[in-house]
Amino acid sequence: MHKEKSLIEIGLGALAEGANEFNFNCKASDFVGRQLAEAGFTREIVINVVAEKSDDEITITINTSTLADFTCDICLAPVSKNLAGTLVLSYLFGEVLDDDREGEKEYICLDRSAESIDITGEVCETLLLSLPMKVTCTDNPDCKIYSSTESIDEHEEPQPGNVASWQESLEKLKNKYR
Numbered sequence: 001m002h003k004e005k006s007l008i009e010i011g012l013g014a015l016a017e018g019a020n021e022f023n024f025n026c027k028a029s030d031f032v033g034r035q036l037a038e039a040g041f042t043r044e045i046v047i048n049v050v051a052e053k054s055d056d057e058i059t060i061t062i063n064t065s066t067l068a069d070f071t072c073d074i075c076l077a078p079v080s081k082n083l084a085g086t087l088v089l090s091y092l093f094g095e096v097l098d099d100d101r102e103g104e105k106e107y108i109c110l111d112r113s114a115e116s117i118d119i120t121g122e123v124c125e126t127l128l129l130s131l132p133m134k135v136t137c138t139d140n141p142d143c144k145i146y147s148s149t150e151s152i153d154e155h156e157e158p159q160p161g162n163v164a165s166w167q168e169s170l171e172k173l174k175n176k177y178r
Helices: 120-129 164-174
Strands: 009-011 018-026 045-053 055-069 077-091 105-108 117-119
Touching: 055 120, 077 120
Parallel strands: 077 105
Antiparallel strands: 009 117, 018 045, 045 055, 055 077
16 A cells, blocks of 8 residues: 655654754645645745654654734734744654653654654644734734824824823723734
């Protein structure tokens, strides 16, 4: 039976003792069936993987970064945000029997005869976990929530006594979502 090649995998035969670094560039459409494009990932995704190998353990650190496109949850203006995520995975060759290691980290068992580690799913999880819960624009002049042009001229600084209570509440809300 022929196994389809994974999008992002680390070949174990090529790993040297110590730190090994890998870089991948891909698009959301490369992750077939993962629906990353619908989540806002429409541009190039940069993935940096550092695999640290010792005699019986491999620790993989996945760093993702991309520019994602959204719409503002308040004014529906287009917003682009830099998103970055990190995930650390620990693989142990053989079975996890050591009671000492059990409390330290959570290990994933890896067969000594394994040729590679497929981290495509973990990269997708890292990308999805980097999504913001609330998307708001901060520099868009069309977003009426953040501008109070009715009472304050653009070039005039607001006077401390002139700020209405609703404007103070709005300012607090604005700072909360930045």
